[in-house]
Amino acid sequence: MAIHDRLQSxxxxxxxxxxxxxxPDFPQCGFSGQVVQILNYLGVDFKGVNCLExxxxxxxxxxxxxxxxxxxxxxxxxxxxxxxxxxxxxxSGELATALSEKGIAFKAPAGARA
Amino acid sequence: xxxxxxxxARIREKLHAALAPASLEVIDDSMKHVGHAHAPRPxxxxxxxxxxxxxxxxxxxxxxxxxxxRHRMINDLLSGEIGEGLHALSIDAKAPGE
Numbered sequence: 362m363a364i365h366d367r368l369q370s371x372x373x374x375x376x377x378x379x380x381x382x383x384x385p386d387f388p389q390c391g392f393s394g395q396v397v398q399i400l401n402y403l404g405v406d407f408k409g410v411n412c413l414e415x416x417x418x419x420x421x422x423x424x425x426x427x428x429x430x431x432x433x434x435x436x437x438x439x440x441x442x443x444x445x446x447x448x449x450x451x452x453s454g455e456l457a458t459a460l461s462e463k464g465i466a467f468k469a470p471a472g473a474r475a
Numbered sequence: 476x477x478x479x480x481x482x483x484a485r486i487r488e489k490l491h492a493a494l495a496p497a498s499l500e501v502i503d504d505s506m507k508h509v510g511h512a513h514a515p516r517p518x519x520x521x522x523x524x525x526x527x528x529x530x531x532x533x534x535x536x537x538x539x540x541x542x543x544x545r546h547r548m549i550n551d552l553l554s555g556e557i558g559e560g561l562h563a564l565s566i567d568a569k570a571p572g573e
Contacts, residue, residue, distance in 0.1 A: 392563065429550050429557045430564060445566050446542045 364421035372435045376465050377407035380422045381432040385409040392444035393432040399451045404468030405460065437463045482525040482556060489552050494534040497571050502529040504565070526562040538570040 372378050377400070383389030385397050385407070400407050412419045412431055419431075426433050426440050434441040436459060441447060450456040460467045487501050504527040530549065537545045545568035553561065 392565075427547070429554070440543070442543055442546065446546065449542065 364417050365425050368422060368425045371408070371410060372438045375408040376437055376463075377405055378410060378435040379407050379432055380410045380412050380426075380435075382411070382413050384411050389413060390431070392430075395444050396432045396434060396447050399447060399456070403451075403457065403460070405465065436460070436465060482561065483528070486528060486530070486553060486556065490530070490532060490549070493552050494532060494536050494548075496532050496534040498531075498533045500529075500531040502531075503527070504529055504563075524560065526560060527565075528561065528563070529565040529567070531567040533569045533571055533573075535571060537568050540570075542568075 379385070379393075379396055379400065381388060381390070381393035381396070383393060385401075388394035388397055397409070410418075410422075412422050422431070422433060423429055428440070428443065430443055432444055432447075434443075434447050441450070441459070447456065450459065457467065457469065483501050483503055487499065490496060490499055490501075503525060505525055507527065532549070536548070540548070546566050549566055549568060550557065550564070553564065557564075
């Protein structure tokens with residue numbers, strides 16, 4: 362399926378990909394906005410993909426990930442989860458651990474352990 | 476705001492039957508999302524659309540399962556609702572003692 366091939370190349374070519382509603386500067390959904398804030402807080406360079414642009418993209422990303430909702434975070438081609446999972450992993454420190462294990466650059470906020 | 480509603484009742488029923496939860500909360504958040512992209516449209520009677528829910532569930536079934544697996548189990552159980560206008564689910568799925 363063409364859209365899945367396109368999505369696969371996006372997650373292959375970018376270390377951190379956030380499939381979201383709206384753009385990193387203008388998220389159009391609170392859940393997408395929360396994940397953008399977390400990534401920005403950690404100083405992670407990421408590619409935001411606005412899935413509201415086309416129906417093909419919005420439906421395609423759901424079947425691609427076998428995940429019915431947005432946002433969806435990928436690290437080095439691996440699906441991490443949606444807003445709830447990313448938030449839990451951020452709060453527990455697992456997200457920072459996953460980033461360092463995968464060799465993805467981020468800034469450890471002052472007072473936090475990388 | 477959290478008055479019994481048909482979708483909330485169906486969600487509760489499906490999760491109860493499949494997960495035998497030690498505890499289960501199904502919260503209708505639809506009103507918080509009125510006005511954003513794809514938000515619930517007020518119905519004819521001005522009711523919110525039952526589109527956004529938070530589910531907090533503790534079940535033995537989740538023991539040893541990853542977060543993604545837990546979410547997928549719940550998403551699969553509710554796939555019929557997701558196909559019919561359930562737009563957003565916030566999920567907190569724990570095993571007992573977590």
